Amino acid sequence: MKILLKNVNIVNPHQKLNEKNVDILLTDGIISKIGKLNKDDIKDAEVFDLSDKIVAPGFFDMHVHLREPGREDEETVITGCNAAANGGFTEIACLPNTEPAIDSAEVVEFIRKQGLNHLVDVHVIAAATLGRKGEIISPMAELHEAGAVGFSDDGVSIKTAGILKRALEYSKMFGLPIIEHCEDESLADGAMNEGINSTMLGLPPIPSIAEDLIVMRDIIVAEYTGGKMHIAHISTKKAVEMVREAKKKGLKVTSEATSHHFSLGDDAVKTYDTNTKINPPLRTKEDIEEVLKGLKDGTIDCIVSDHAPHALEEKEAEFEKAPNGIIGLETEIGLALSELYHKKILTLEELIEKMSINPRKILNLPVPVIAEGVEANFTILDLNEIWTVDLSRSKSKSKNSPYDKRLLTGRAVAAINNKQMFYRDKFINL
Amino acid sequence: MPLKSRHLLGLEGVPKEDIQLILDTATTFREVLERPIKKVPTLQGKTIVNLFYENSTRTRISFELAEKRLSADSVNFAVSSSSVSKGESFKDTIRNIEAMKVDMVVARHSAAGTPLFLTQICDANIINAGDGIHEHPTQALLDMYSIREKLRKLEGLKVCIVGDIAHSRVALSNIYGLRTMGAEISVCGPLTMIPRYIEDLGVKVIHNIDEAIQENDVLNVLRIQLERKAREYFPSIREYAKYFGITEERLEKNGKDILILHPGPINRGVELSSGVADGLNQIILQQVTNGVAVRMAVLYLLGTLK
Numbered sequence: 001m002k003i004l005l006k007n008v009n010i011v012n013p014h015q016k017l018n019e020k021n022v023d024i025l026l027t028d029g030i031i032s033k034i035g036k037l038n039k040d041d042i043k044d045a046e047v048f049d050l051s052d053k054i055v056a057p058g059f060f061d062m063h064v065h066l067r068e069p070g071r072e073d074e075e076t077v078i079t080g081c082n083a084a085a086n087g088g089f090t091e092i093a094c095l096p097n098t099e100p101a102i103d104s105a106e107v108v109e110f111i112r113k114q115g116l117n118h119l120v121d122v123h124v125i126a127a128a129t130l131g132r133k134g135e136i137i138s139p140m141a142e143l144h145e146a147g148a149v150g151f152s153d154d155g156v157s158i159k160t161a162g163i164l165k166r167a168l169e170y171s172k173m174f175g176l177p178i179i180e181h182c183e184d185e186s187l188a189d190g191a192m193n194e195g196i197n198s199t200m201l202g203l204p205p206i207p208s209i210a211e212d213l214i215v216m217r218d219i220i221v222a223e224y225t226g227g228k229m230h231i232a233h234i235s236t237k238k239a240v241e242m243v244r245e246a247k248k249k250g251l252k253v254t255s256e257a258t259s260h261h262f263s264l265g266d267d268a269v270k271t272y273d274t275n276t277k278i279n280p281p282l283r284t285k286e287d288i289e290e291v292l293k294g295l296k297d298g299t300i301d302c303i304v305s306d307h308a309p310h311a312l313e314e315k316e317a318e319f320e321k322a323p324n325g326i327i328g329l330e331t332e333i334g335l336a337l338s339e340l341y342h343k344k345i346l347t348l349e350e351l352i353e354k355m356s357i358n359p360r361k362i363l364n365l366p367v368p369v370i371a372e373g374v375e376a377n378f379t380i381l382d383l384n385e386i387w388t389v390d391l392s393r394s395k396s397k398s399k400n401s402p403y404d405k406r407l408l409t410g411r412a413v414a415a416i417n418n419k420q421m422f423y424r425d426k427f428i429n430l
Numbered sequence: 431m432p433l434k435s436r437h438l439l440g441l442e443g444v445p446k447e448d449i450q451l452i453l454d455t456a457t458t459f460r461e462v463l464e465r466p467i468k469k470v471p472t473l474q475g476k477t478i479v480n481l482f483y484e485n486s487t488r489t490r491i492s493f494e495l496a497e498k499r500l501s502a503d504s505v506n507f508a509v510s511s512s513s514v515s516k517g518e519s520f521k522d523t524i525r526n527i528e529a530m531k532v533d534m535v536v537a538r539h540s541a542a543g544t545p546l547f548l549t550q551i552c553d554a555n556i557i558n559a560g561d562g563i564h565e566h567p568t569q570a571l572l573d574m575y576s577i578r579e580k581l582r583k584l585e586g587l588k589v590c591i592v593g594d595i596a597h598s599r600v601a602l603s604n605i606y607g608l609r610t611m612g613a614e615i616s617v618c619g620p621l622t623m624i625p626r627y628i629e630d631l632g633v634k635v636i637h638n639i640d641e642a643i644q645e646n647d648v649l650n651v652l653r654i655q656l657e658r659k660a661r662e663y664f665p666s667i668r669e670y671a672k673y674f675g676i677t678e679e680r681l682e683k684n685g686k687d688i689l690i691l692h693p694g695p696i697n698r699g700v701e702l703s704s705g706v707a708d709g710l711n712q713i714i715l716q717q718v719t720n721g722v723a724v725r726m727a728v729l730y731l732l733g734t735l736k
Contacts, residue, residue, distance in 0.1 A: 196627040202542035202564025272543030318541030
């Protein structure tokens, strides 16, 4: 079928593309014409009037937990992909803290099969060590061949510097990154960030140095091995400063920040709402300021959701007992536009780099090109729509989010990929 | 004048007038406890559940006595004898208890924040009897009552809380309550047991026990919880007792009349020597008696709110 995306602005910094007020004609999901189109071109086309909307290369979230296999009651590959499309993403990468962990080619293939034919492409980040136990490195060559795009012990740091060194050396053969959750176990048996709030709330504290120490270790081992290191969900001032220094030295170190670590601080925990229990924990104002600075100066390469679905009954518990994490795929773009673009931390181009281009570069995946003859892989944004988060409309199987009823400015209005379009709550075959 | 809140979750933010009202009301009930028949009909027909998710003997008995002396019907719910051991969630347990039509819940739990959670899932008046390492408001109220009874005031007094501040719910409630009433608060203990940001609460940190004795009018000495993880925060009981224990020699050396409180149970020879625990400076057993009166006051004031 033919569809016409009318009066859009195309922005793709990867192609240095910035075209205002043009039409895009898609024929069976392929870009058949860009520009001002004449009547013959658009005959039989379904018209979408998208005045002032932005067409960008499809957004990519490289930190998503899909819970399948193991906890299909919380999320499946399909429901996670539905949430991703609803949130405006065309591709995601899922992390390996499943049951069993993604440490064999069979599990990688299983997940990829579950996501087949969906609008959203699922890329798999496999475990760096067997069972994520930090003892024996995973069969990375085989995992790579099965389609894994990176390795991580997700949820924990690779246990020892010795195993980390081995993992970085081995993964270097495939040019794939080691993605580290940075947390020193001996300092991390708490429920929230250590600060005046943890003291006043009587919640066991996690000091910021739990993250800093592992970031420091990881940078040192990355420098020594020359391996590719990606710091997941960076959240402390010191950690951002260390990654900035590492980048100045030219090391292969990259980092990501979650949308909650730049939009919520540890004051939010005062309600004991278990949807503010996240790991790494919500931090202080100074940490948030440094994360924003890191996003602005390029220390932080990507924005992610760390989408972590949990069953209602598990979150409806005593704060100290509740599991860590929140869902985020459907609020991430709104939060990034509200807190980063509208507050002039990032330009639109920089935001697209962090939510579309950089994740693919880190995982060695091709960046979608917007040109005639190419299959469409777009995220379409309305930068100015003011909307209220309504969790009851989430496509995720879980509803654990602290953002219900939050007013946001800007959202994704459509996602197009794999000859499908998600628009106004529906999938349309193109 | 009624209390501002229908729950007592902690002393953070509780206004001076409310604390004053509770302490004054407790004075009335303290007198009841001296009568031959120690019972008033004030809460007749009210049902109170003592929900204890954590072992406690004295706090539970103190609440239970307070409830009985106000003629309320009270039921004890202890974790070992409950459906929790059968895997029921906290929320389901509360919903079930509420369905039995209770008016007030006295809750003790090992996790901070559970009393607030209770107010969100149930309609009864909630009284926090200790939540994790957060607050234990009735303990602080009875401490304040006992200090006021002995020294006739709270305003301007210098009070030092001694021991494991980081793992104590008594410390935080004392800090909030006593500061509201105009006292000056310091804490003293090994640095591993002092929360890193405690000074932001307007509290002075002292590392030397002799200094603490010299500078203060009152010492509220906390129990070192030998049975808990807290044990890992200092090298040995011997070292703790030697450098932070209150002994007669120490009191004599500093030549100062000082009031000593302890929430009990005491580790004799650790935080207090036997001589001090039984000596003239301490009011430990008065605290226990006053505890019943203070809890009667809290139950009465909340239970009769319109």
